[in-house]
Amino acid sequence: MKQQLFVTLLTVLSLSLTACQIPKAANKNEKAALSVSQELDKNKRYTKNDFSFDVDPETFAILITENGRQETIVQPQTPKLVTHVKKTTNEVSWTYPDEQLKIIVKKESDHLAVSLTSLSEEDLTFNWPKIDAKNYTLPIAEGKTIPNTQKDWLAYFQQNNELAMSEAFSMSFFTTNFKDFATSFVMDNPFNSDLIAQTEDHLTFEASHHFISFDKDKTLNYRIYITENDPVAIAKTYQMDRIKTGKFKTLDEKEKENPEIKKMRGAIQIYYWNSRILTEDDINWSKLPEQADAPIFQWIAELLSQYGEDGSAEYQNALAAFKNNEGYQYEKNTFLNSLNNVLLYPQFYNKTIFEQPDEEASKLIEKGIDTLSEQEHYTLNKHLLAGAIQKLTPPVDDWGQKTxxxxxxxxxxxxxxxxxxxxxxxxxxxMNPEMVKTAAAEGYLIGPYDSYQSIQENASIDWNTASFPNKNLYEKATVTKKNGEKVAGFLGKGRKLNPTQIFPDVEERFTSIMQNKIPFNTWFLDTDAAGEIYNDYSPDHQTTQSEDVAGRLKRIDYFNNNGLVVGSEGGNDFTSKEIVFAHGIETPVIMWSDPDMRENKESEYYVGSYAALDGGIPTKYKKVVPIKEEYKAIYTDPAYSLPLYKLVYNRSVITSHQWEWDSYKIKGQVAERRMKEYLYNTPPMFHLDKTAWEEHKQDISENAKIWTPFQKAALAQEMTDFKILTEDRLVQKTQFGDTLAVIANFSDKDYHTADLNVAANTAVIINNGKQTIVKVKE
Structure with a gap:
């Protein structure tokens, strides 16, 4: 369905884009000079330190008294046997002998410190804290506020009653909202911890922590902060904690190490689909019937039969149709896909078929087929095919360039x-190095998707990320469960790789890809920042979740050190110091488990498949679909959304949507999501090929003219404030530094103040008193 989008951009004094820019010299230098100590000083005001506590060792319940107000912040558990109880003015410690756990609770200057230490040599699971509040603030994706009786959230947690914090939470904390204050439970990291939901009557939670027998660090630390009941106070307190513990790094600091990061500021996010180097426009279809019996086309059939995942039957049927002058669009697509696929095959060269290779091909053949790089193989194959079908195509250098x-x-x-x-x-x-050179020359960042999550024993060429030259990895570098089973790979195929075991293979893949100096300047690493981390019980390489993550960070740093701008899926903040951008914080994957969305192709909610017969964007990424009403509160409704991640990491990590849910994907929500992109400083994301560009170029280019200067200004500063301006929570305001703000009106009614009017379904950027209106019509 084609959407006609219009962006109306008005400014109070003029249509000048400088309205979205900060003054160049003073402000930029001033913001860049912000030190860690200044950030800590600013954030201290959010934390309450004048409180006392009382803890019951038998039930592990904790009561807080603050300014004469009392609240049980941790609910009592079933009483346990307690030994070795010690109490001082600010500290209580004890042991649970049956659970083999030592507990210390200590009042520090600005928080309550709680440590749980396993005394067991075996795996141990212990549940704590048990929390019950009117509302919860959770770092699910960008951030959510969850009333304890909201029906859609209750339904969600009935279906997802055990969340792995390392995967489901973008940051290492969870918060309870009481009448008079909020309580944030901050962990060093979220590894080996789950949040278990109970939904009877109302929503309650209990954290479950798993101590691993072979983990040298058997202590779990909580820092419990008391703040105002405000998302800004909650997020800034967490930011202070990350800075104090050395887990925070700004884009400015990252950019000093890699100046290429500057290109990321103000960038729109594009996934570009160009699986064909030989396109429909490159074939003279009228001449194909008379050449359909040429040896090259029979050789292609043989290659597909031997190496193609789907064989050669469809290709041969299409070829027969062309011989009979009955080749239509389906046959064209089948024929083109087959030709483009075999160009990837290292077995393509056959001296009996290609008897007179051109000069470029001859040089590569003389070099030695077995010595060629992957890029050289593709160059050879293109020139071989061009020579064999030269009457059907333009010169090889022109192939695919129009698209x-x-x-x-x-x-x-x-x-x-x-x-x-x-x-x-x-x-x-x-396959198309000229495309990469052009993008880089235009000042864009361009690079590939890459993955080290899964390995297949015999991966096809269509799934090359699951294939490695080192054939020992499948048995010797994959993750084993405690029961001895191997962890299955993506979509249940193959196995999951242990990142601590494959670093040499990461280096080998990268150097192989880059050896001909293709100018990739960015790299996207699938899942490395999305959780899905494991304890590996393999006897010869036992690995904890912390060590698993360390292995991921090592490879992220490897790409960083090679001058690339690195991003990953998710954006969970155990990678925040290493990555520059993340896809999935703003809109995560929506309901993997819903068959209407994933399996039932007749459903209006079916998101699409990975296939693209025309060589362009797969339907999974271009098909516009609605989402079910019950999912809106969970994923898109601004009333339940909070910019928690941005309040912490606005100056550190650039976050956008998970690629399955680009800015155009959700039917009826393009305008709402555009407004939220400005409100949250979220880059718009688009799946493009030539056809999609032609369809959307006016909207994309007009929006980019506003987006780029806006984000450059927003990234130079902290997100300093977030406010709900109306009782229905549908008018919201974010503040970046002192002079840049965005007000988004998600309601159907205009919002008025003494000096401002924000029309319904409109966002307004206010910078140094100048206003820019962003209004999108679907």
């Missing part, structure tokens, strides 16, 4: 100055 390089040049001409361009695979770039 790739020409689009990037047009983007730049349309005013898109900053863009991150992600390719679905490194092969797309190696």
């Amino acid at each position: 790739s390089t020409d689009v990037f040049k047009e983007m730049k001409s349309a005013g898109i100055t900053n863009a991150w361009i992600g390719l679905p695979n490194w092969a797309n770039g190696l």
Whole structure:
């Protein structure tokens, strides 16, 4: 369904884009000079330190007294046998002998410190704290406020009653909201911890912690902070904790190490689909019937039969149709997909088929087929095919350029100055290096999707990220459960890789891809920041979740150290110092488990498949679908959304949507999500090929002219404030530094103040008193 979108951009004094820019010299230098100590000083005001506590060792209940107000912040558990109780003015410690656990609760200057230490040599699980409050503030994706009786959230937690914090939480804390104050439970990290929900009557939670027998660190630390009942106070207190513990790094600091990061500021996010180097426009279809019996086409059939995942039957049927002058669009797509697929095969060269290779191909053949890099193989194969079907196609250097390089040049001409361009695979770039060179020359970031999550024993060429030259990895570098079973790979295929065991293979893959100096300048690592971390019980490489993450961070740093701008899926903050951008914080994957969305192809909610017969965007990424009403509160409703992650990491990590849910994906929510992108400083994300660019270029380019200067200004500062301006929570305001703010009106009624009017379904950017209105019509 084609959407006609219009962006109306009005300014109070003029239509000048400088309204979204900060003064160049003074403000930029001033913001860059903010020190850690200054941030700590600013954030101290959010934390209450004048409180006392009382703890009952038998039930592990904790009561807080603050300014004459009392609240049980941790609910009592079933009483346990207690020994070795010690009490001082500010500290209580004891042991649970049956559970083999030592507990220390100590009042520090600005928080209550709680440590749980396993005394067991075996795996041990202990549940604490048990919490019950009127409302919860949880770092699910960007952040959520959850009333304890809201029906959609109760239904969600009935279905998802055990959340792995390392996966479901973007940050290492959870907060209870009481009448007079909020209580944040902050952990060093979320590893080996789950949040278990109970939904009878109302929503309550209990944390469950798993102590691993072979983990040298058997202590879990909580820091419990008391703050005002305000998301800003909650988030800034957590930010202070991260800074104090050395877990915070700004984009400015990252940019000093890699100046390429500057290109990420103000960039729109694009996944670009170009799986064909040989496109429909590159074939002279009228001449194909008379050449359909050429040996090259029979050789392609043989290759597909031997190496193709789906064989050659469809290809041969299409070829027969062309011989009979009955080749239509389906046959064209089948034929093109087959030709493009075999160009990836290292077995493509056959001297009996290609008897007179051109000069470029001859040089590569003389070099030695077995010595060629992946990019050189693709170059050889293109030149071989071009020589064999030269009457059907233009010169090989022209192949695919109308659908790739020409689009990037047009983007730049349309005013898109900053863009991150992600390719679905490194092969797309190696097959079309001119496209990559052009994108880099236009000042864009461009690079491949890469993954080290799964390995298959015999991976097809279509799933090259699950394949490695080292054939020992499948048995010797994969994750084993406690019961001895291997952890299955993505979609249940193959196995999960242990990141601590494959670093040499990461280096080998990267150097192989880059050896011909293709100018990739960014890299996207699937799942590394999305959780899905494991304790590996393999006898020869036992690995804790902490060590698993350390292995991921090591490879992220490897790509950083090679001058690339690195991002990952998710954005969970155990990677916040290492990554520059993340896809999935703002809109995560929506309901993997719903068959209407994932399996029932007749459902209006079916999101689409990974297939793209036309070589362009798979339907999973371009099909516009609604989401069910009961999911809106969980994923998109602004009334339950909080910019917690941005209040902590606005100056540290650039976050956007998970690629399955780009800015156009959700039917009826394009305008709402555009407004929220400005409110939360979230880069718009688009799946593009030439067709999609033609459809959306006016909207994308007009929006980019406002987005780029806006985000450059917003990233230079903290998100300093967030306010709910109406009782229905549908008018909201964010503040960046002292002079930049956004007000979004998600309601159907205009919002008025003495000096401002925000029309219904409109966002207003206010910078140094100047206003820019962003209004989107679907």
